[in-house]
Amino acid sequence: MSSCWSGKGRFSNLNCLIHPRSVALVGASSNKLKIGGIMWSYLQSFPGRKHPVNIKQETIDGVKAYGRVSDIPEEVDLVVIAVPARNVPSVIDDCIKKGVKAVIVVSAGFGETGEEGRKLEDEIKSKLANTDMVLLGPNTLGVYVPGESLDTMFVLREKSRRPPDGPIAYVSQSGASASGFMDMAEYHQYGISAFVGLGNKLDVNENDMLEFFSNDDKTKVICMHIESFADGKRLLKLCRETTPRKPVVILKAGRTEAGARAAMLHTGSMAKPSQAMDGAFKQAGVVRANDLLELFDYSRILAYQKPMFGPNVVVVTSGGGYGVIATDYIEDRNVGGGLKMAELSLNSKKGLREKLPSFASVDNPIDLTGNVTDEMFDHVLKIVNKDENTDGILAFLLLQTPYTTDRLIEIAWWWFKNGEKPMVPCIIGGLYSEKVIRMLESRGMPVYPDIRRAVLSLRVLYERGRYLLKIRGKGEAR
Amino acid sequence: MSSCWSGKGRFSNLNCLIHPRSVALVGASSNKLKIGGIMWSYLQSFPGRKHPVNIKQETIDGVKAYGRVSDIPEEVDLVVIAVPARNVPSVIDDCIKKGVKAVIVVSAGFGETGEEGRKLEDEIKSKLANTDMVLLGPNTLGVYVPGESLDTMFVLREKSRRPPDGPIAYVSQSGASASGFMDMAEYHQYGISAFVGLGNKLDVNENDMLEFFSNDDKTKVICMHIESFADGKRLLKLCRETTPRKPVVILKAGRTEAGARAAMLHTGSMAKPSQAMDGAFKQAGVVRANDLLELFDYSRILAYQKPMFGPNVVVVTSGGGYGVIATDYIEDRNVGGGLKMAELSLNSKKGLREKLPSFASVDNPIDLTGNVTDEMFDHVLKIVNKDENTDGILAFLLLQTPYTTDRLIEIAWWWFKNGEKPMVPCIIGGLYSEKVIRMLESRGMPVYPDIRRAVLSLRVLYERGRYLLKIRGKGEAR
Numbered sequence: 002m003s004s005c006w007s008g009k010g011r012f013s014n015l016n017c018l019i020h021p022r023s024v025a026l027v028g029a030s031s032n033k034l035k036i037g038g039i040m041w042s043y044l045q046s047f048p049g050r051k052h053p054v055n056i057k058q059e060t061i062d063g064v065k066a067y068g069r070v071s072d073i074p075e076e077v078d079l080v081v082i083a084v085p086a087r088n089v090p091s092v093i094d095d096c097i098k099k100g101v102k103a104v105i106v107v108s109a110g111f112g113e114t115g116e117e118g119r120k121l122e123d124e125i126k127s128k129l130a131n132t133d134m135v136l137l138g139p140n141t142l143g144v145y146v147p148g149e150s151l152d153t154m155f156v157l158r159e160k161s162r163r164p165p166d167g168p169i170a171y172v173s174q175s176g177a178s179a180s181g182f183m184d185m186a187e188y189h190q191y192g193i194s195a196f197v198g199l200g201n202k203l204d205v206n207e208n209d210m211l212e213f214f215s216n217d218d219k220t221k222v223i224c225m226h227i228e229s230f231a232d233g234k235r236l237l238k239l240c241r242e243t244t245p246r247k248p249v250v251i252l253k254a255g256r257t258e259a260g261a262r263a264a265m266l267h268t269g270s271m272a273k274p275s276q277a278m279d280g281a282f283k284q285a286g287v288v289r290a291n292d293l294l295e296l297f298d299y300s301r302i303l304a305y306q307k308p309m310f311g312p313n314v315v316v317v318t319s320g321g322g323y324g325v326i327a328t329d330y331i332e333d334r335n336v337g338g339g340l341k342m343a344e345l346s347l348n349s350k351k352g353l354r355e356k357l358p359s360f361a362s363v364d365n366p367i368d369l370t371g372n373v374t375d376e377m378f379d380h381v382l383k384i385v386n387k388d389e390n391t392d393g394i395l396a397f398l399l400l401q402t403p404y405t406t407d408r409l410i411e412i413a414w415w416w417f418k419n420g421e422k423p424m425v426p427c428i429i430g431g432l433y434s435e436k437v438i439r440m441l442e443s444r445g446m447p448v449y450p451d452i453r454r455a456v457l458s459l460r461v462l463y464e465r466g467r468y469l470l471k472i473r474g475k476g477e478a479r
Numbered sequence: 480m481s482s483c484w485s486g487k488g489r490f491s492n493l494n495c496l497i498h499p500r501s502v503a504l505v506g507a508s509s510n511k512l513k514i515g516g517i518m519w520s521y522l523q524s525f526p527g528r529k530h531p532v533n534i535k536q537e538t539i540d541g542v543k544a545y546g547r548v549s550d551i552p553e554e555v556d557l558v559v560i561a562v563p564a565r566n567v568p569s570v571i572d573d574c575i576k577k578g579v580k581a582v583i584v585v586s587a588g589f590g591e592t593g594e595e596g597r598k599l600e601d602e603i604k605s606k607l608a609n610t611d612m613v614l615l616g617p618n619t620l621g622v623y624v625p626g627e628s629l630d631t632m633f634v635l636r637e638k639s640r641r642p643p644d645g646p647i648a649y650v651s652q653s654g655a656s657a658s659g660f661m662d663m664a665e666y667h668q669y670g671i672s673a674f675v676g677l678g679n680k681l682d683v684n685e686n687d688m689l690e691f692f693s694n695d696d697k698t699k700v701i702c703m704h705i706e707s708f709a710d711g712k713r714l715l716k717l718c719r720e721t722t723p724r725k726p727v728v729i730l731k732a733g734r735t736e737a738g739a740r741a742a743m744l745h746t747g748s749m750a751k752p753s754q755a756m757d758g759a760f761k762q763a764g765v766v767r768a769n770d771l772l773e774l775f776d777y778s779r780i781l782a783y784q785k786p787m788f789g790p791n792v793v794v795v796t797s798g799g800g801y802g803v804i805a806t807d808y809i810e811d812r813n814v815g816g817g818l819k820m821a822e823l824s825l826n827s828k829k830g831l832r833e834k835l836p837s838f839a840s841v842d843n844p845i846d847l848t849g850n851v852t853d854e855m856f857d858h859v860l861k862i863v864n865k866d867e868n869t870d871g872i873l874a875f876l877l878l879q880t881p882y883t884t885d886r887l888i889e890i891a892w893w894w895f896k897n898g899e900k901p902m903v904p905c906i907i908g909g910l911y912s913e914k915v916i917r918m919l920e921s922r923g924m925p926v927y928p929d930i931r932r933a934v935l936s937l938r939v940l941y942e943r944g945r946y947l948l949k950i951r952g953k954g955e956a957r
Contacts, residue, residue, distance in 0.1 A: 157879075160880075161879040175798065176849065177797060178801050178804075181879060185909050254800065255807065256807045258810070267846060292804050292808070292931055319655060320653065320656050322656030323653075326730075328741040329732060329737075330769070331737075332738065364744055399655060401635075401658045403634070430639070430663055431663050431664075432640065452771070
């Protein structure tokens with residue numbers, strides 16, 4: 002990406018927002034109880050050059066501080082601004098003068114608070130009109146880029162942990178929920194290529210970031226939580242261009258009239274109920290999420306599992322009761338969305354019979370019963386991966402049965418990674434199950450503690466496969 | 480309940496199934512690797528008299544073993560049978576001869592395995608025809624009654640933990656999923672009055688247990704996971720009799736055609752798709768669950784929170800993004816089921832304004848922003864609890880904000896317990912959030928890590944309130 006730094010124009014400057022070589026923090030402080038103090042300390046993990054800017058202090062934590070950005074005696078790619086709102090316009094002037102590529106305005110007190118704040122925004126906007134400098138925010142957490150050890154977020158790491166490096170770009174218009182989302186992501190070892198908080202979207206918006214991550218090789222899936230569209234038509238166009246190469250998952254909050262009103266109160270942006278756009282999004286190959294957990298589940302399964310090129314699901318279980326509930330959800334159009342229970346080939350059934358006890362069911366759902374052993378489970382996964390009528394697998398890993406061992410977990414992991422067919426694992430239980438789920442998640446295997454979430458994730462893999470077949474001109478998936 | 484023991488007939492004998500004074504285990508073993516060994520060791524926690532029955536051994540773990548139940552020189556309320564299926568009929572004969580009140584047949588190998596097993600079931604059934612002795616199973620985990628320290632389950636406690644004592648009766652036709660459910664229940668400190676595994680329902684069925692728990696003072700909510708109806712009409716009648724006094728939550732798996740087929744394969748019982756019965760169940764005041772997590776969530780919220788006597792929800796949040804998503808779900812009929820966003824009274828808005836910063840929103844959703852303090856949160860809950868237009872509260876507890884402390888958790892707990900209006904709390908996050916959720920759950924406060932689950936739980940409280948108003952002749956809730 003280094004070529005981007007030397008380039009000119011918006012795209013190159015967006016690259017400096019995510020991959021800066023040097024960073025300055027305006028409002029840096031030695032006081033760790035202040036936002037500028039927290040941010041300065043978190044900036045220390047960034048390996049590039051970093052400069053504190055503070056009009057009153059000579060040094061910050063022993064490092065020479067500059068009174069203004071333009072006093073810094075070298076190029077500055079990214080400036081993070083955390084001073085009171087009324088002081089921001091003059092800092093922007095100084096950044097433009099200095100030739101800064103990107104700024105992040107963390108400060109609140111702009112359009113979200115009323116008329117006076119909106120005037121400040123207009124003032125900044127007019128300053129940006131004659132420059133390529135990009136501005137993220139105001140009223141934003143900024144960015145977190147684990148691969149660069151770049152963290153501009155002022156939320157305390159003890160309270161809001163940071164997720165690991167990974168393949169998912171996460172863009173959000175809502176700061177608080179992004180902080181909760183990333184804390185959850187860390188717990189489940191959901192890896193991100195970057196987080197970008199859009200804040201009030203005065204300049205940089207979801208379309209900029211979608212275009213950027215669309216062209217970012219590290220990013221395999223883009224997920225976005227937005228409350229208003231900067232330009233809905235352009236968003237759809239960008240989605241159409243991106244989705245053939247990488248999945249895009251969008252949570253557009255404010256679907257309903259009341260939700261759109263709440264979004265307007267929240268962000269100050271115009272927001273319209275977006276239910277009407279469902280069809281257009283679907284056509285553009287976008288996966289829709291209704292809440293944060295769906296955003297999380299769908300982006301994760303798309304990042305770590307192959308698409309499903311047909312609707313036929315085999316359910317492998319050792320608890321018959323789980324199999325029945327899963328069957329209901331798969332065949333319920335509101336949840337399964339067109340998924341079907343696969344009809345196993347006679348050959349597969351014969352193969353299953355060979356190593357399963359007589360009372361196990363070799364019909365779908367395949368029920369290995371409480372007598373399941375590690376070997377039986379492995380045998381079944383081998384056969385269904387070869388079965389010509391099967392497109393995807395829902396596998397219940399029951400950790401409570403007496404004759405299975407920890408090897409069951411390794412078997413599931415092996416087939417998840419190496420199987421021909423996409424597999425979604427479901428584990429229901431308590432303390433031990435939670436530990437196993439965490440362990441598998443740390444390897445990048447999504448595990449669902451809930452049957453509905455597992456079926457919805459299979460549905461998303463199927464939607465992805467169907468879309469790919471369609472745009473490749475291979476017609477509808479069977 | 481002691482009067483029941485001296486009584487005669489089915490109800491009294493069911494009482495001996497759950498509250499026996501003495502228990503015998505046929506097939507008890509000293510070998511802890513055998514099912515009869517595991518069960519005998521778990522039976523040791525039962526404080527009443529217990530007798531091992533083993534045709535080959537003189538003693539089991541140093542306790543005198545009897546060759547037959549009829550050899551035991553005192554009354555036996557409950558006999559648990561864990562010998563091969565073919566030996567069960569003669570044990571049943573012996574139990575009838577002895578005047579045993581209740582038996583549990585843990586052994587598998589009956590109707591669920593084919594023709595031969597069905598013949599064995601017919602043989603046992605004819606033996607039961609001329610007696611009041613009740614039989615649970617065969618092919619069941621039996622019962623677990625924490626209040627009596629009675630545990631007949633052979634699933635290992637290390638793999639499948641047991642939930643604590645509490646107000647919810649849990650009846651299940653599926654053994655494996657019951658084992659997962661209880662493991663999950665232990666993790667979340669969901670307390671049960673009793674678990675009853677129905678198994679093949681040769682004799683005792685869901686209707687018997689519903690009637691029993693309907694009359695059990697300790698049980699505040701009854702939840703049942705069934706795959707086939709022993710007698711659908713009678714079930715509806717019992718539900719109509721029970722629901723005015725205590726909530727009944729039913730997961731009927733096999734809703735769809737394919738699901739019903741899977742249920743038949745699983746249990747061997749006739750199962751019909753049950754979607755058609757939705758209306759009748761609703762009329763009878765039954766809360767329907769689609770999966771185990773819904774069964775868990777709905778029974779728990781009904782056990783620990785008051786009904787909601789109108790549709791109007793106030794959302795209290797410090798993250799605007801959460802508020803918008805919650806609003807969408809509340810107003811989305813498919814999720815909210817008729818819930819509405821409350822319009823706060825002018826008086827309430829004035830009261831809120833007094834202690835909230837100018838940029839906080841006093842419209843619903845009430846957004847306290849990242850500047851929220853413990854006191855603000857407390858103030859808001861005080862006001863919405865008094866608000867005349869509010870029927871229920873969805874409260875987001877954001878643990879990532881900088882100015883809140885652990886006291887926030889205590890404030891939420893206080894209002895959950897003492898508020899006039901039902902409140903459902905939602906916490907989204909990672910490691911610290913999980914710890915806080917566990918802590919609150921151990922006090923009996925359900926906490927949701929997912930907005931959809933929280934809204935669905937409010938919906939269930941509202942359905943309950945609406946039903947109570949209807950049957951009390953107060954007409955529809957507003």
